[in-house]
Amino acid sequence: MEKIKTMLKPKPNPQQLLRDWQRKLRQECRNIERQIRDIQREEKSVQKAIREAAKRNDMGSAKALAKELVRSRKTVNRLYENKAQLNSISMHLGESVAIARTVGHLSKSAEVMKLVNNLMKAPEIAVTMQEFNKEMTKAGVIEEMVSDSIDNALDSEDIEEETEEEIDKVLSELAGETAAQLPEAVRKGKLKQAAQQTSTAEEEAIAEGVDDEDDLEEMRARLARVRS
Template sequence: MEKVMGILKPKPNPQQLLREWQRRLRQECRNIERQIRDIQREEKNVQKAIKEAAKRNDMGSAKALARELVRSKKTVERLYENKAQMNSISMHLGESVAIARTVGHLSKSAEVMKLVNNLMKAPEIAMTMQEFSKEMTKAGVIEEVVNDAVDSALDSEDIDEEIDEEVDKVLTAIAGETAAQLPEAVRQKLKQPAQAVEEEDDEEDLEEIRARLAKVRS
C-alpha cells in the first residue's frame, strides 16, 4: 500500500525542493552552532585544568590538556568553515529559484557541486551531505560525485606538528601566566615529586576531562 501511495503522491516541484533543502541546511547550521557552543564550554574547563596543573608543576598533564585544547580550536575553525559553506549552498539554491521558474526545472550548478563535494569530506557532516548529494543529483542540480575520502586532517603528521607548535603558545598564555604569579617559595615546593596516589588521581581527572572534550568534538 505504501508503494502505491508513493507512486500516486505528486513529486515536489523545483521550488518545493529548494525550500526543503534550504530548511535542512538551516537545521544543520543550528546543529553546528550547538556543537561549537558545547566545545567552547568544555574548553573553559580545560583551561581551568591547565592552570591547576601548572600550579602543581605538573607540566606533563598541562601539555596533554593544551594539546587537546588546540585540537578543539581547530575543530571549531573547521565547523565554522562548514557552516559558511552550507550557507553558501543555500544562497546559490535561492538564486536557482528564479531560473527554475523560467525553465521549469532545476539547472546544474558547478558552484553547488563544488561546495557539496568539499562538505562530503568533513567528518562531522559527511553522511548528511552524501544524502544531499544523492537528492541533488537526482534533481539535476549537480552531477554524480564519487568521493569516499573523508577529511582526516586532525590526524595527519603535518597537523600534529602544527599542534605541537601551538601547544607551547597555549601553555605560555595559560599555564605560564599562572606559574609566574606564584611566590618563589611555592614554585620551588611545587617542583618536589608528588605522591603516587595524587598522580593517579590527577591522571584520572585528566582522562575524564579529555574524554568529555573528545565527546563534544565528535
Template structure:
C-alpha cells in the first residue's frame, strides 16, 4: 500500500514539474522522504519485535530446562530416600563375607574329596601290590 502511494506521489511530482510548480514538487518530495523514513522505521520496528520475540522464546526454553532440572533433582532426592546407600553397602559386605566363607568351605570340600580320591587310589594300588606279592609267593 505504501509503495503504491509512493508511486502516485512520484507521478504527481513529475506532473507538477512539467507544469512548473516547484513549490508543489518540494512539498511532495518531502512527503516522499517522510514516507520512506516511515517505511524504514516500520522495518526497524519489525526487526526489533522479532528480536524481542526470539529473546522471549529463549527465556521460555531456559525456564523449561530449569523446570526439568528441578524435577530431575526431586526424582533423584526421592530415589536417594528410597535407596539407602549405607544399608546397601552393609548388605554387600555381608554378602561378600558369606561368599568368602562359601569359597573357603568349597575349597575345603574340594581338598577333602581329593584326599578321599587319593585314598581310594592308594587302596587300589595297595591291593594290586598285595595281589602281585601273593602271586609271586604262590608262584601263580
C-alpha cells in the first residue's frame, strides 16, 4: 500500500526541490555557526587557563592546553570552510533551476557533485551530506557514487597533526610575557622541556605536577565535546 501511495504521489518540481534543499542548507549553516560560537566560547576559558599555568611556571600544563587550542582553531577554520561550501552548493543549485526552466528538468552539475563529495569527508556533516547525495542523485543533479567511495569518505576524520611551531606560537601569544619574567635559565629550560615532550610524557608531567588535574582534564574534555 505504501509503495502504491509513493508511486501515485506527484514528484516535486525543480523549484520545490530547490526550496527544500536550500532550507536544509541554511539549517546546516546555522548549526555550524552555533558550533563555532560554542568552541570560541570554550577557547576563552582555555586561554585563561594557559596564562594561569604560565604564572605557576607550569609550562607542561600550558603546552598541553595550547595543543588543545591549536586543534580548536583548526576545527573552527574547517567549519568556516564547510559553511562556505554549503553556500556555494546553494548558489549552484539556483543556477541549475534557472536552466531547468528552459530544458524542463534538472541537469547534472559537476560543481555541486564536487562540493558534495568534499563535504562528505567533513566529520561534522558527513552523514547529512550523504543524505543530500542520495536526494540529488535521485533528482539527476549529480551522478551516483560507488559505495566504496562513500565509505572511505565517511571513515576519513581529516585530523591534522599539530606542529610544535603552532603550539609554541600560542604559548608565546598567551604566556610569553609571563614566561619572559622568569629567570633566563629557568625559562629556557622549561620551554625546552615542554617542546621535547611526547604526548605520553606530556600527560605524565601533568599528572605529576598539576594540583588541579581534574579541572585541566575537564576543560580539555569540554573542548573535545564542542568540536565533535
